[in-house]
Amino acid sequence: MGRRPCCDKVGLKKGPWSADEDQKLRGFIKTNGTKYCWRAVPQRAGLLRCGKSCRLRWANYLRPDLKNDLLSKKDENLVIDLHSQFGNKWSKIASHLPGRTDNYIKNYWHNHIKKKLNNMGIDPITHKPLVPRPPTHDHHNKSRKELRKSRELEMHHQHEGKSIDEAPVLEKSVIPNNDNLDLVKENLTIDTGFSVDDIPLIQPHEMLIPPLPDDHLPSNNCPPSSIPTPSTSTKCISSSTLNLICEKLKSLPYWFTNDPCKNYNIGNTSYAEDGEFTDWDWLLNNFDIDKIDPEIFSKEKKD
């Protein structure tokens, strides 16, 4: 047996609330509190709304403790951090921000934060660097709105851990992995024309570097500018090595340094309080070229 709808909806008003309706609801709650179940509220308050609509209006808009101003930079960072932990659990995120509702956080995410993260080259769903997609004819045939929609769907599927082929989208992104590395590289090398929306506004020094395997991470006993080697000795980087590293890295497509495969991990990743990525500094300070899989460079030569 299914649930009955909360009301028959016949003769009830829908859409935006008028100031008069707000006044009636506000006055009713002020006088009676929320002791009545919401189904009873519209009739008692003289409103032609369903109880659920009243509850939402009160919870998301009329409650006196709500803040309506934009989030501060600090709160924005908090939302981003919480979203990376909880995903789209808007109520959970909102519970950390007094005076904000889940609906407010959800809207704010979609209208402000998501765009900012995209511009920073960060996938707002996975919180990982965006991967550029080879262009398709769809870029020319579809409206920007349609493209955005299909891209959102696509990212959602990636977040759900589904394969690319499972995503019902018109343009497929390609995630580098052991199986398709060459294919990805080929696509990126042959055709680098992206739509304007695809270009992440990210500078080379802002690139994320995936984490080293634990046994390659510097231990607390090591000085900041050194890194343990398999022989347990430590090495400091020379300027010539640094130049070599830079030259080698410059020759790689940027996704190489973001490869989710562990084979090419050469750095550690973190996100600083002020929104700056710090690991490029770490990489330059601690990098040991001997630890790079030589196959990276041999692949370059082969291509």
Place this chain on the structure above:
DNA sequence: AAGGTATACAACCGCAGTCTT
């Protein structure tokens, strides 16, 4: 200036969990 498009926000919808009877 007008029409089209993008953006921001409010509100709705429907599912699911919890409570009540």
Place this chain on the structure above:
DNA sequence: CAAGACTGCGGTTGTATACCT
């Protein structure tokens, strides 16, 4: 224990306004 009622939640849609061509 089962069924219904209520509430919370997340996704989606509608709409007003701003912006662009």
